[in-house]
Amino acid sequence: MPEAHDMLFRSLADPTRRAIFERLCRDGEQTVGALTVHAGVSQPVVSKHLAILKQAGLVRDRHEGRNTHYSVQLGALAPLIDWTSEMAGFWQSRFDDLEDLLKRMDQ
Numbered sequence: 001m002p003e004a005h006d007m008l009f010r011s012l013a014d015p016t017r018r019a020i021f022e023r024l025c026r027d028g029e030q031t032v033g034a035l036t037v038h039a040g041v042s043q044p045v046v047s048k049h050l051a052i053l054k055q056a057g058l059v060r061d062r063h064e065g066r067n068t069h070y071s072v073q074l075g076a077l078a079p080l081i082d083w084t085s086e087m088a089g090f091w092q093s094r095f096d097d098l099e100d101l102l103k104r105m106d107q
Contacts, residue, residue, distance in 0.1 A: 005079055011056035016041060017049045021058055021072070029071040
């Protein structure tokens, strides 16, 4: 599972890839051409970014004639959500311990 987390984080670390993923989340399924219009990079670059997102399990493709349509995979961010929840719990515990220590020091 750590490799899957690493791939997910690496995939979303790139700002262009993250913007493409966010556009798919907001606007739903789109063709490579439609994504290229808003990406600020060439179609081959968008296609490479989509291949990385697909490899990470974040998007899926659907071929229709000469067009390839991309959409977000349901539950794709579940590992990220799980990880952030775990880290939030860890840090909350640390802050609670610090608060207890500070209260004892004030007494």
